[in-house]
Amino acid sequence: MALLQFSGSPHIHTDESVKKIMWTVVIALIPTMIFSFLFFGIDAIVLTLVSVLSCVFVEWLIQKFLLKGKTTILDGSAVITGLLLAFNLPSSLPIWMVIVGAIVAIGVAKMTFGGLGNNPFNPALVGRVFLLISFPQQMTTWPKPHYWFTQPSVVTDATTGATPLGVIKTGIAQGQDVFQLMDTLPTYAQMLLGERGGSLGEVAALAIIAGGLFMLIRKVISWHIPVAFIGSAFVFAAILHLVNANIYIPPSYHILSGGLLLGAIFMATDMVTSPMSNWGKIIFGIGCGVLTIIIRVAGSYPEGVSFAILIMNALVPLINKGFKPKRFGTHKIKSI
Amino acid sequence: MKTFKLGGVHPDDNKFAHQSSIEVFPLPQQAVLFATQHLGAPSTVVVEKGDKVKVGQLIARGDAFISANLHSPYSGTVNKVDLVADLSGIKKTAIVIDVEGDEWEQDIDLTADIKREITLSPSQIVEKIKEKGIVGLGGACFPTHVKFLIPQGKKAEYMIINAAECEPYITIDHRVMMERTEELLIGACILRDILSLPTVHIGVEHNKADVINHLKEVAKSFKGIKIHTLRTKYPQGAEKQLIKAITKREVPSGKLPIDVGCIVNNVNTALAVYEAVQKNKPLISNYVTYTGKSVKQPKNYLVRLGTPIQSIIEANGGLPEDTEKLISGGPMMGKAIANLDTYITKGFSCILVINNKEGKRAEINHCIRCAKCVDVCPMGLEPYLLAPLSEKSNWEKMEKMHVMDCIECGSCQYTCPAARPLLDRIRLGKNKTGAMIRARNTK
Secondary structure, three states: OOOOEOOOOOOOOOOOOHHHHHHHHHHHHHHHHHHHHHHHHHHHHHHHHHHHHHHHHHHHHHHHHHOOOOOOHHHOHHHHHHHHHHHOOOOOOOHHHHHHHHHHHHHHHHHHHOOOOOOOOOHHHHHHHHHHHHOHHHHOOEEOOOOOOOOHHHHHOOOEEOOHHHHHHHHHHOOOOHHHHHHHOOOHHHHHHOOOOOOOOOOOHHHHHHHHHHHHHOOOOOOHHHHHHHHHHHHHHHHHHHHOOOOOOOHHHHHHOOOHHHHHHHHOOOOOOOOOOHHHHHHHHHHHHHHHHHHHHHOOOOOOHHHHHHHHHHHHHHHHHHOOOOOOOOOOOOOO | OEOOOOOOEOOOOOOHHHHOOEEEOOOOOEEEEEOOOOOOOOOEEOOOOOOEEOEOOEEEEOOOOOOOOEEOOOEEEEEEEEEEEOOOOOEEEEEEEEEEEOOEOOOOOOOOOOOOOOOOOHHHHHHHHHHOOOEOOOOOOOEHHHHOOOOOOOOOOEEEEEEOOOOOOOOHHHHHHHHOHHHHHHHHHHHHHHOOOOOEEEEEEOOOHHHHHHHHHHHOOOOOEEEEEEOOOEOOOOHHHHHHHHHOOOOOOOOOHHHHOEEEEEHHHHHHHHHHHHHOOOOOEEEEEEEEOOOOOOEEEEEEOOOEHHHHHHHOOOOOOOEEEEEEOOOOOOEEOOOOOOEOOOOOOEEEEEEHHHHOOOOOOOOOOOOHHHHHOOOOOOHHHHHHHHHOOOHHHHHHOOHHHOOOOOHHHHHOOOOOOHHHHHHHHHHHHHHHHHHHHHO
């Protein structure tokens, strides 16, 4: 028998690990991935593969040759960044742009700050916003989705159209009212299943929700951020809709359109870039929700989820200082 | 079902020995008794080399306000009084006794009769508890009589018996409650009567369903005993968490249970109190679980104090091949044993054998700010901030972040997916911060 170990308590450890958490998120993203393949076909598969591989490769390159240290590409975090970056891009985006996005996401937003755990901003969102600002035209050209297995020929035609939010933005600007516009937009059923224009991973609401529930059950995320994000966006949009239903779309349509669900469930809940305490998480979620709607209705972009989350990411250190967990024994003593 | 609200974890309970009856462990040939086996001022040794002792004879006396007596668990001859290494390897004054037999002092009642009627007055009971060297057997070994010397202006409203046994593996409370039920309930009533309270509250975790049913059944013949079923969650047996679960009161930061009108005692302490008060028997033995994943037959023993732990290990065929660590106490808060040549004290509740699969620490990763440590902290602290402060020796900041509230339950380190040694760091910082505060106060 070897020498006995001598160390402090606790002497047992949970079987959770960083690796397990990361791969759980990857599994949670699979339904969304399948739906994106169904609607956008071979383009989506290629784009996702390129994004994931380049994220992993960039991380490996930096760790191996710049930092000359241990490589941690197997921990799954670069795979998540790659998947989320792909899910935030239109399927028609040129491949080299995807690679540029991956370099910015991993190289600039993650490794510059010290790698996993140290990045203040969500890497995939930094990559996406960089691409959106650098290549606005390609980043807002949306191929129309089709059921690939029933209409394989249509996909190759590469017909493009605006996203529902884009249609509304331009429509309102031209003086049309919401009621006319809603007739031309996808129905709620189509929004839930994903038959609409948009980025790869944002179209199929049901798949995103399924992934979110899986993460919730596995305790990888808590309910606070998604509920606060979606809830506050809903309430704020509802108030606007009540004020003037002619120019503000119904709140439920806001929730289902754009990247709101993907953002609320997969991006804002990123452990590294979200607050620590439960109240902090709720404040963070509310900030994301309100900012998203403000950007959507008042900004020049039709969609505001990425910007909203990045702005709130920047506020996380302050939120952590201001919203501490509730301490035990800080109640007033009941009369004895 | 009742429980505390803030934080907590659910480690596998692994209570392998919960069905194996308590066995009386045979007397050793030579025993070593550390003179001070409690939390507080050291006791004075009152025997010398060559003295003949009987079972139950006083061998070390606690003179200070917070101190405890120690009695001989054997009849025999004092071989020497010397410095002996304890389980951490620190040398302490100890009395070595050559065991010659099992001859008890005359005034100790050795009959098997259960004595229900309480004849002593409250002050006599407290005196008896003090005289017989009873200390808290939940692990801290705080002298029990001191708990009943209630400060001016404070009033006890709840007498709570801690039977949560929330640590994984340990099963002595479980077995004692199954086998010594009536005695410990009388003990609980004695503790209640000291304070002239109408009810004594016993908190048991739900994973011991057989115990709860059995206790409730036996308690029917008593008055003023309330059994609380608690939802299984670690650290339910921590004093402040148990008070919260049963009374909904929160002991304020830096205060004691008595500040919210509560006094908590362990089940084994209640049993020891019964034996001291009703049978005149001092605390000379201890219930100890010998268990572990690789231990073939986990067992519960009644062991006399001063028995070498080696003899318990040998009686079970030596340590298993894959032993990584040996723990005194449970896996969450127990102490690793650095010195195998040590002896059973009042503080032992379990000898836990951790195998190399369970005991190997995982590779440390970067903190990914998952907030799990914040979620599980039962005191509402922020372990992810405290640990780095400790690395930077920033005791002032640690004090401001309430490190002194930490109960060292280990939930943060247990749960950290990045396997960061959070409690290792925080414990060091807490010691240093505490020393800093004491130095400031004595100025």
